[in-house]
Amino acid sequence: MTIVGYARVSTREQNPAQQEAALTAAGAERVFTDRGESSRKISRPQWDACLDYLREGDVLMVYRLDRLSSSDAHLITLINELGQRGVDLRSITEPAIDTTSPMGRALYGIMAVFAQLRVDTIRQNTLDGLAHARSQGRVGGRPTVMTPERVAVAQQMRAEKATFPQIARTLGVGEATVKRALAAARAVTPNP
Structure with a gap:
């Protein structure tokens, strides 16, 4: 020892x-x-x-x-x-x-x-606060750069077989941003 x-x-x-x-x-x-x-x-x-x-x-x-x-x-x-x-x-x-x-x-x-109780209590209070904010219509985080107009452009380009990198370059945003916005748009208005 x-x-x-x-x-x-x-x-x-x-x-x-x-x-x-x-x-x-x-x-x-x-x-x-x-x-x-x-x-x-x-x-x-x-x-x-x-x-x-x-x-x-x-x-x-x-x-x-x-x-x-x-x-x-x-x-x-x-x-x-x-x-x-x-x-x-x-x-x-x-x-x-x-x-x-x-x-x-x-x-x-x-x-x-x-100490673990303290950590868990802080975590639970944070989750409760976020849930309350969401129930009041407030969503945290950074505002999206994908306006409805940009989403429409991305949807049109995708329908014309443009790749995600091409769409991202055209709109001046990241590829992941384009993918998230299109996925969210599909979730709201699913294809028949």
Whole structure:
């Protein structure tokens, strides 16, 4: 078992020495440090190297969980991925986060359930809001460039055996836009 440390500071001006010293004092044999990297970024140079270095049975140690990610959903996913690889997680300043102990695993499981509940609640609220907007006649998204006149031109050209790329060039739109507009027009007025 190897204890591997990970430290991160958000700007180049910040100094990660405190994190690195704490990780080394807590037993980290190797410390990877990202400087000037946001926790919102999933891929960071030293983080990627740290993930590559970790092996089954190792312990990833961080000063605080926010060094890994600022997103609850991403953090839960990350901890699950580490667990699947057989890598435990320990936080120096958050002693409850220690998946090497039964209590730490239990607390993590509870946190994971609440984080997933939060994600599911946000998703459901979004879907409910979109359904309500649709029931009021509002449709989100970008307005279509395919006006009824353009659709009529596309239908006429298609009847004259023009290809989708030819129609798209003539109308100054993408080929997929032409296909979607013609499919929608067919759905509204099916051929006899």
